[in-house]
Amino acid sequence: MYQTLELRREGKLATLSLNRPDVRNAFNETTIAELTAAFSALGADPDVRVIVLAANGVAFCAGADLNWMKKMADYTHQENLADAAQLANMLHTIYTCPKPVVAKVQGDCYAGGMGLVAACDMVVAVDTANFCLSEVKLGLIPATISPYVIKAMGENAARRYFLTAERFDAAEAKRTGFAHEVVSADALDAKVAELVKALGNNSPNAVRQAKRLVRDVGGREISAALIAATVDDIAQIRASQEGREGVRSFLEKRKPDWLV
Structure with missing residues (x-):
């Protein structure tokens, strides 16, 4: 190839x-x-x-x-x-x-x-x-x-x-x-x-978003716009399918579905 x-x-x-x-x-x-x-x-x-x-x-x-x-x-x-x-x-x-x-x-x-x-x-x-x-x-x-x-x-x-x-x-x-x-x-x-x-143990979506987060935040001034962006980031991922599954599996003391 x-x-x-x-x-x-x-x-x-x-x-x-x-x-x-x-x-x-x-x-x-x-x-x-x-x-x-x-x-x-x-x-x-x-x-x-x-x-x-x-x-x-x-x-x-x-x-x-x-x-x-x-x-x-x-x-x-x-x-x-x-x-x-x-x-x-x-x-x-x-x-x-x-x-x-x-x-x-x-x-x-x-x-x-x-x-x-x-x-x-x-x-x-x-x-x-x-x-x-x-x-x-x-x-x-x-x-x-x-x-x-x-x-x-x-x-x-x-x-x-x-x-x-x-x-x-x-x-x-x-x-x-x-x-x-x-x-x-x-x-x-x-x-x-x-x-x-x-x-490989981590949420694929969270890893992807965390990688983007480092790119977006690194080197920027801590401004109102940056704070607002990070607030939106955490709100978005909390509501995501893997975000909900990760918290639920932790509370239920079981593996999340990306590890099953």
């Missing part, structure tokens, strides 16, 4: 893996199109509750493919705009996917690969992984990925690593907030499975 990805389904879990290990999973226009299509389809699939974004091989993602970059060197301004828009659309599709997305980072993650990871909801990284925002070394800037990377690691850390292009380790990724969990290689699968299980 895919040229550059591998999709595995296990019950309500979908694992989507970057599958170009020979080029350290560097992405090109095909990868971008396939990731956009895959996340759109999985996000709309009622049988999918959780998505894991993983990679095959020793590296998670080396950023942009060199052959793709060679082609871009001859692009006109309009062609560059169109190309960058495809990448931006892919990142936004992952970021706004209604299903929770867990990044499983089993190896090095550079440049655009950091954008992929930052667009996910949760990040579990192996302790041997290295990270780098290397664009300025090539005379470029991490513009398209910047909204997601800055949200993930914060402005202060981004200011340093955007400008220096230093390589940093998984411990530093966790310290900045870019990675949520850092584990040894033999514990990586178990930690991801732990998060997948936790996500």
Whole structure:
């Protein structure tokens, strides 16, 4: 089905893996199109509750493919705009996917690969992984990925690593907030499975709405409009089918119907 990805389904879990290990999973226009299509389809699939974004091989993602970059060197301004828009659309599709997305980072993650990871909801990284925002070394800037990377690691850390292009380790990724969990290689699968299980135990609608809530509220001033919006949010979900079922099952000391 895919040229550059591998999709595995296990019950309500979908694992989507970057599958170009020979080029350290560097992405090109095909990868971008396939990731956009895959996340759109999985996000709309009622049988999918959780998505894991993983990679095959020793590296998670080396950023942009060199052959793709060679082609871009001859692009006109309009062609560059169109190309960058495809990448931006892919990142936004992952970021706004209604299903929770867990990044499983089993190896090095550079440049655009950091954008992929930052667009996910949760990040579990192996302790041997290295990270780098290397664009300025090539005379470029991490513009398209910047909204997601800055949200993930914060402005202060981004200011340093955007400008220096230093390589940093998984411990530093966790310290900045870019990675949520850092584990040894033999514990990586178990930690991801732990998060997948936790996500699968929760109301699918509530998880979807909670993900939207973080996007809507994060970074906004606590104003009368924001307070009103959150009041409306809780009123809406209390009256929803899963909201009523969740409270009822708790009071009746039984499993809610999404776990039956």
